[in-house]
Amino acid sequence: MEAAAPPDERRLPPIQPIAVATIVLIVSGGIYTAAHLPRHVPQGPTITLLAAAVVLLATNVVLLSRIEPFAWRIFRVVTAWVFAAYIVIAGMLEYVFVYDHTRGTQLLILTAMLAVFAVDIPLLLGFSVARYQDPDA
């Protein structure tokens, strides 16, 4: 009987590159916004970047959900802890936005960008750990 391939020998969907691309889009949106503040920030480019990031994140979630077998228990543990940490970071950034009188659509866009960021990073780190673990672990 042929031995099962080690976890990192398996062909897995491109979760990491897609997650990194999502970070690039969110960071680009953040730089674009910060470069315009405190003046009005043109919303077209930020909405486009945000929409592309949401599409990539959704794609990643779908690709990830189709991996079988996978070390889901480890993935959930790592993702949950990293998510808790990033909720604190995203919460602090949201606090600064509100404190600095960011309002309306601009606040909505920044909050959505933070939400994508706070989901994408835990997903990436959870995947990066779980891919090397025994699926039965």
Added chain:
Amino acid sequence: MASVAQPIPGAFAPSRPTVKIVPIKLLPVVAVVLVGLVTAIATNSHWALDFYHVAGGGLWTGIDLFVGLVLGPILGSMPVPARLELSSRMMPKLLLIMPTLVTMTLGSGFQLARTLGNLGANYPNHGWLVASYVVVGVMAVIALGLLEPANLAVLFELRKPNPDGARIGRLMKVFIYTAGITGLMQIATLVIMTKLASG
């Protein structure tokens, strides 16, 4: 042919202590630092914001330069067991220290620039300020997208009864190269920040 996991000879004997992913004892220190940051922003205290930005930025830049350009090449030239002994002790601490320093530096820096009126397009060094955002953005992508996943994967591999030396070697290479790149990016940060500070 599927390669077989290569245990590390002589390293991490069965009696080795369990590798901790996050040093729990340091969490209260992080909490105190973050509460201080929130207070500095809420009170808009110029001294407190300056302190957080200079202290956080100095430590962040110094650690990145040291790890990327001094410790990284040394780690790369060490035998794998020695490399693992060092990194299993260093990486969990960096996992807490670095995000804390980054949050300190960026949070206070942005608020400081805002209170000083440096964010506006009429600020003479606005271009330099935007350049600093780009440098930080590139470092964030490298750190969050490549360095941190490799760091965490190494730590979890080290917790296994028989860590795979070849896999850890590959992941450590990613860590060493990305730490080197962020070290070099920090030189750009130093150039920009000294330019901004000198007007």
